[in-house]
Amino acid sequence: MSTPDNAISIQNVTKLFWGIEAVSRCSFNINGGTVTGIIGPNGAGKSTLFNLIGGQYIPDYGDILIGEKYVTGFTANQVAQRGLFRTFQVAHEYPRMTLIDNLKIAPINQKGESLLYNLFSSKKIKEEEIIYEKKALEVLKILELDHLKNEQAGFLSGGQKKLLEFGRILMSEPKIVLLDEISAGINRTLMQKLITIIKTINKEKNVTFCVIEHDMDLIKELCNTVIVMTQGSVLAKGTFEEIVKNKEVQEAYLGLEGQ
Ligand SMILES: Nc1ncnc2c1ncn2[C@@H]1O[C@H](COP(=O)(O)OP(=O)(O)O)[C@@H](O)[C@H]1O
Ligand SMILES: [Mg+2]
Numbered sequence: 001m002s003t004p005d006n007a008i009s010i011q012n013v014t015k016l017f018w019g020i021e022a023v024s025r026c027s028f029n030i031n032g033g034t035v036t037g038i039i040g041p042n043g044a045g046k047s048t049l050f051n052l053i054g055g056q057y058i059p060d061y062g063d064i065l066i067g068e069k070y071v072t073g074f075t076a077n078q079v080a081q082r083g084l085f086r087t088f089q090v091a092h093e094y095p096r097m098t099l100i101d102n103l104k105i106a107p108i109n110q111k112g113e114s115l116l117y118n119l120f121s122s123k124k125i126k127e128e129e130i131i132y133e134k135k136a137l138e139v140l141k142i143l144e145l146d147h148l149k150n151e152q153a154g155f156l157s158g159g160q161k162k163l164l165e166f167g168r169i170l171m172s173e174p175k176i177v178l179l180d181e182i183s184a185g186i187n188r189t190l191m192q193k194l195i196t197i198i199k200t201i202n203k204e205k206n207v208t209f210c211v212i213e214h215d216m217d218l219i220k221e222l223c224n225t226v227i228v229m230t231q232g233s234v235l236a237k238g239t240f241e242e243i244v245k246n247k248e249v250q251e252a253y254l255g256l257e258g259q
Helices: 047-053 074-079 099-111 116-119 122-143 158-169 187-206 216-222 238-246 249-256
Strands: 006-017 018-032 035-039 060-066 084-086 177-178 210-212 227-229 233-238
Touching: 006 047, 006 158, 006 210, 018 047, 018 060, 018 227, 035 060, 035 158, 035 187, 047 074, 047 084, 047 177, 047 210, 060 238, 074 084, 099 158, 099 233, 122 158, 158 187, 177 233, 187 216, 227 238, 227 249, 233 238, 233 249, 238 249
Parallel strands: 035 210, 035 227, 084 177, 177 210
Antiparallel strands: 006 018, 006 060, 227 233
16 A cells, blocks of 8 residues: 555556566555666666656556646646656657757646637736746856857757756646656766756655666766666566675676576
């Protein structure tokens, strides 16, 4: 049973693609206010799991809860209303829009306000735009992308696009953030900065983070708990130290068999 402390509960979740289980009877809880790492070999089902939590896919079996609320089958917008946001393994940006506009429209998209409402409240829109512009500039500064604010997002490198996507999340008021391989394509200096940003948001705003990562340094430095996935389900869960000592994990993932 879930407790009020649960940010996310995955209960016996299965997702099939053409009859093959990408996620297979997967169960775990993530406690509120923690930073949890998900590691595992390619094809283990990590991104599919994020797609299930984020409302991009619907599970074939099992349930997903955010806090105490069953969100199985919810759309991405519906889970966003509950404060859950995610980045994609391959970033989704608006390539022809500038960086600043990519950020400014994030909270507007999220509200899903009707065109009619917008037409009849242009004064309110103007006021909101000023607030979002200020916030977007702050976010670009944090991510060291402010010098590119008027560039089209399509011209960014893969790593910069991921930072921009993280920035879109920071434009909202997230309670839970899922990051899918955010460090890929980002240099060590910026990655260190990203770790600091995540730690600060986690501590100061009590935002729960769940990160899929291959970089074990990042996992070690950032995560209270590590979940190891193989073949669609959880092989082990524990602290970083417990995980690296675990024989099954060493054999299945870390490639340390016999050492
Ligand atoms: N949209 C899809 N259609 C068909 N198969 C998919 C799809 N998405 C993922 N898969 C398959 O599901 C399995 C898990 O993939 P994925 O969740 O991307 O793994 P990971 O993120 O751990 O590398 C893989 O075998 C992959 O080929
Ligand atoms: Mg993946």
